[in-house]
Amino acid sequence: MRLDTSAELDAFRAEVRSFIRTHAPGRKTHAGVRAPAPALVPELRRWIARLHDAGYLGRSWPTEYGGLADPRPEPAFVVAEELARARAWGQIGAGALAAGALLAHGTEQQKHRFLPRLRSGQDLWCQLFSEPEAGSDLAGLRTRARRDGDHFVVDGQKVWTTNAQYADVGYLLARTDPGAPKTRGITAFALDMRAPGVEIRPLREITGTADFNEVFLDGVRIPADRVIGEVDGGWRVAGASLAQERGSVAARSAELLDDLSGLLALAARPGPEGLPPLGDAAVRDRLGRLATRVYVADLMSKAVQSRMAAGTDEPTDPAMVKVFFSDTNLDAVSLGVRLQGLDGLLAEGDDRAVDGGYWQDALLYARAYTIAGGANEVLRTTIAERALGLPREPRS
Amino acid sequence: MSLSLGEEQEELRLLVRTFLDDKATSHRPPPPGTGPQKYDGGLWRQLSGQLGLTGLAVPERFGGAGLGPAELGVVLEEMGRALFPSPFFATAVLAGQTVTHCGDEAAMERWLPDIVSGALTATLATAEPDGSWAADPPATVADRGRDGWVLSGTKTYVVDGHTADLLLVTARCPDGVGLFGVPATAPGLTRTVLDALDPTRPLARIRLGATPASRIGTGDASESLAAVRDLVRAALAAEQVGGAAACLDMAVGHAKTREQFGRPIGSFQAIKHKCAQLLVEVECARSAARFAGSVVGSPGTEAAIAAAVARSYCSEAFTHAAKENIQIHGGIGFTWEHRAHLYLRRAKSSELLFGTPREERARLARLTMSEGAAP
Numbered sequence: 105m106r107l108d109t110s111a112e113l114d115a116f117r118a119e120v121r122s123f124i125r126t127h128a129p130g131r132k133t134h135a136g137v138r139a140p141a142p143a144l145v146p147e148l149r150r151w152i153a154r155l156h157d158a159g160y161l162g163r164s165w166p167t168e169y170g171g172l173a174d175p176r177p178e179p180a181f182v183v184a185e186e187l188a189r190a191r192a193w194g195q196i197g198a199g200a201l202a203a204g205a206l207l208a209h210g211t212e213q214q215k216h217r218f219l220p221r222l223r224s225g226q227d228l229w230c231q232l233f234s235e236p237e238a239g240s241d242l243a244g245l246r247t248r249a250r251r252d253g254d255h256f257v258v259d260g261q262k263v264w265t266t267n268a269q270y271a272d273v274g275y276l277l278a279r280t281d282p283g284a285p286k287t288r289g290i291t292a293f294a295l296d297m298r299a300p301g302v303e304i305r306p307l308r309e310i311t312g313t314a315d316f317n318e319v320f321l322d323g324v325r326i327p328a329d330r331v332i333g334e335v336d337g338g339w340r341v342a343g344a345s346l347a348q349e350r351g352s353v354a355a356r357s358a359e360l361l362d363d364l365s366g367l368l369a370l371a372a373r374p375g376p377e378g379l380p381p382l383g384d385a386a387v388r389d390r391l392g393r394l395a396t397r398v399y400v401a402d403l404m405s406k407a408v409q410s411r412m413a414a415g416t417d418e419p420t421d422p423a424m425v426k427v428f429f430s431d432t433n434l435d436a437v438s439l440g441v442r443l444q445g446l447d448g449l450l451a452e453g454d455d456r457a458v459d460g461g462y463w464q465d466a467l468l469y470a471r472a473y474t475i476a477g478g479a480n481e482v483l484r485t486t487i488a489e490r491a492l493g494l495p496r497e498p499r500s
Numbered sequence: 501m502s503l504s505l506g507e508e509q510e511e512l513r514l515l516v517r518t519f520l521d522d523k524a525t526s527h528r529p530p531p532p533g534t535g536p537q538k539y540d541g542g543l544w545r546q547l548s549g550q551l552g553l554t555g556l557a558v559p560e561r562f563g564g565a566g567l568g569p570a571e572l573g574v575v576l577e578e579m580g581r582a583l584f585p586s587p588f589f590a591t592a593v594l595a596g597q598t599v600t601h602c603g604d605e606a607a608m609e610r611w612l613p614d615i616v617s618g619a620l621t622a623t624l625a626t627a628e629p630d631g632s633w634a635a636d637p638p639a640t641v642a643d644r645g646r647d648g649w650v651l652s653g654t655k656t657y658v659v660d661g662h663t664a665d666l667l668l669v670t671a672r673c674p675d676g677v678g679l680f681g682v683p684a685t686a687p688g689l690t691r692t693v694l695d696a697l698d699p700t701r702p703l704a705r706i707r708l709g710a711t712p713a714s715r716i717g718t719g720d721a722s723e724s725l726a727a728v729r730d731l732v733r734a735a736l737a738a739e740q741v742g743g744a745a746a747c748l749d750m751a752v753g754h755a756k757t758r759e760q761f762g763r764p765i766g767s768f769q770a771i772k773h774k775c776a777q778l779l780v781e782v783e784c785a786r787s788a789a790r791f792a793g794s795v796v797g798s799p800g801t802e803a804a805i806a807a808a809v810a811r812s813y814c815s816e817a818f819t820h821a822a823k824e825n826i827q828i829h830g831g832i833g834f835t836w837e838h839r840a841h842l843y844l845r846r847a848k849s850s851e852l853l854f855g856t857p858r859e860e861r862a863r864l865a866r867l868t869m870s871e872g873a874a875p
């Protein structure tokens with residue numbers, strides 16, 4: 105469903121759509137936030153540069169760093185939606201997150217160094233936040249950074265780092281003051297991923313693909329001018345940059361709508377004895393329930409987008425969109441496998457797998473959305489406390 | 501258009517909220533078995549004639565404000581929140597919108613000004629004892645007698661049917677489904693108030709025995725009635741959002757003040773997560789209902805899809821909120837005196853009015869199959 109937009113935005117959407125159709129390299133074959141095949145990466149760097157040059161990514165940035173200083177979030181939503189709709193690649197890794205941190209807290213020198221390289225696709229970023237002992241309780245992170253003259257020396261381990269295998273720069277959180285209360289002794293850094301002492305080991309996910317990694321940091325030296333924001337002020341930097349990540353609100357429902365179209369096609373596909381699943385009233389009911397949720401997820405995301413555009417959004421809005429989206433997504437992709445009957449047994453390696461095994465992979469991947477970027481249980485606690493004012497529970 | 505309220509809609513919302521807070525608070529449920537809650541005629545005249553609420557979606561040439569389903573939704577969300585007993589839904593939505601969209605100027609002139617002023621209460625009678633909301637063709641028959649049309653048959657689940665001054669009735673005609681106006685005082689008409697699950701929304705059974713009636717419009721009315729049904733469904737969805745929001749407010753209020761084990765029960769995650777989930781659902785329901793309110797009334801399948809989405813979602817969101825509210829209240833929420841059960845009664849009942857969630861889902865599956873899902 106579409107909200108009325110301005111003629112200008114409609115024209116912009118049409119332009120973006122045709123740009124993507126003409127220029128986007130490769131179509132994503134897997135759902136979700138995945139790592140590209142190695143061979144595609146050089147082409148994706150050029151594509152990321154093109155998206156920035158066209159004013160489609162980084163549009164809100166100040167003009168001196170290559171943006172259009174367009175404060176409206178709507179064009180960014182349109183771009184995110186169109187990329188997701190087309191299953192095209194956009195920025196990969198943590199570029200948007202890092203840009204948010206740099207724009208809000210970076211020094212002039214850092215902005216001039218990193219932002220142009222980010223726009224040109226020369227630097228891919230990854231997010232070095234989570235650790236084996238610090239996931240939901242991120243402030244419990246243990247990776248240490250010790251001052252040594254005009255450098256910091258970092259020791260520790262990060263985990264679940266998506267796209268670390270391609271990243272040039274890591275947006276790192278490390279503990280600089282172990283004596284301070286948990287959130288106060290953390291510092292944010294821009295880490296050169298090629299620095300000596302950085303070791304990246306791929307991890308294989310439940311989907312069988314290797315999208316994320318472990319990153320070991322052993323005596324890694326970071327120049328002090330790579331501290332983003334204040335020393336010991338990293339918690340604030342991380343908070344501000346997470347708040348910048350708005351596009352995902354729009355991208356997710358576009359992908360869901362596309363999945364709904366896929367489900368409708370599956371439901372109409374003749375099964376055993378030539379009968380389509382849609383002939384069954386129970387299937388129609390399940391499909392109707394799912395269509396309801398998908399449209400509602402889309403409308404909820406649009407409501408939040410319009411609040412963001414009007415500046416009336418609440419801090420917990422993205423969390424609400426994410427919780428509803430990820431639960432709905434789980435239902436959607438489960439139904440996708442279910443509608444295949446016995447063919448549901450096949451995965452993408454089999455050339456007879458329905459839709460190339462998309463739904464089986466998506467079913468497994470669906471759990472990433474309920475865990476990554478804030479597990480749903482933790483988000484519900486946040487919503488209850490911040491939006492409803494229920495008593496807070498102990499935390500860092 | 502946006503899914504947030506405009507400035508004037510927000511003013512309207514505040515006006516209704518203030519009115520209901522001042523005038524309509526703390527009504528207790530009537531004792532069991534004593535029939536439906538009665539409405540206050542004085543308040544009715546204030547909200548219609550004075551505040552102009554019954555005329556919001558009536559064209560200006562009949563004294564209305566010429567607004568539409570979005571504004572009706574604003575009012576109904578507030579009324580649903582307060583569980584305000586009044587013939588507003590029956591008069592302004594069911595009957596008012598049926599007449600407004602019937603295409604019969606004479607009928608509009610005859611009834612709309614009185615609906616606007618509050619002098620006339622009215623309702624729509626389509627359901628029949630066979631259990632369908634819009635039997636096509638209806639079992640109720642219309643015959644052309646010597647002095648005009650007469651109707652015979654039984655209508656049931658008629659909202660406010662025992663008090664409405666005017667009943668709009670569907671009946672089988674030689675040329676399709678006909679729509680008729682029948683004054684409550686017409687000969688051969690008897691009405692029985694039903695013992696309804698929801699005492700705050702009275703229902704009646706209407707028997708018509710060769711009852712004289714005036715025909716509204718000409719030819720088959722199925723199409724205009726279908727359009728009205730989308731308007732009605734959007735309005736009901738808005739009312740359900742209000743009900744769900746009230747349940748959430750009540751639950752959160754209780755969770756903050758009730759203490760067990762030395763701390764507020766709202767500090768326990770089991771309770772917290774229920775409340776957070778309800779907030780997500782209320783926000784989702786509101787987005788769906790507002791979107792439906794902004795597109796119903798315009799031609800095309802988008803309105804039908806939006807109404808089906810809103811009803812299918814808001815119905816279940818409200819029922820879920822009403823159930824969880826009772827759970828979060830514990831024993832006190834299980835008493836007749838506490839208002840929590842009234843919301844569950846309203847929630848369950850409004851799921852069934854004008855199409856169940858299951859029927860809405862079947863419609864939606866059909867509509868999206870023919871339309872394709874993508875925007």
Ligand SMILES: Cc1cc2nc3c(=O)[nH]c(=O)nc-3n(C[C@H](O)[C@H](O)[C@H](O)COP(=O)(O)OP(=O)(O)OC[C@H]3O[C@@H](n4cnc5c(N)ncnc54)[C@H](O)[C@@H]3O)c2cc1C
Binds near residue numbers: 232
């Ligand atoms: C696909 C994927 C990609 C990722 N990419 C990155 C990345 O690029 N960079 C990065 O830094 N991180 C990344 N992450 C990590 C992600 O942010 C964490 O997995 C997430 O924060 C959860 O932490 P955890 O895995 O340690 O789980 P835990 O925090 O151990 O949680 C386990 C379970 O306990 C529950 N739980 C925890 N605390 C509470 C509480 N207080 N109340 C109730 N329940 C609780 C959780 O909800 C969850 O169900 C990624 C994760 C995934 C799955």
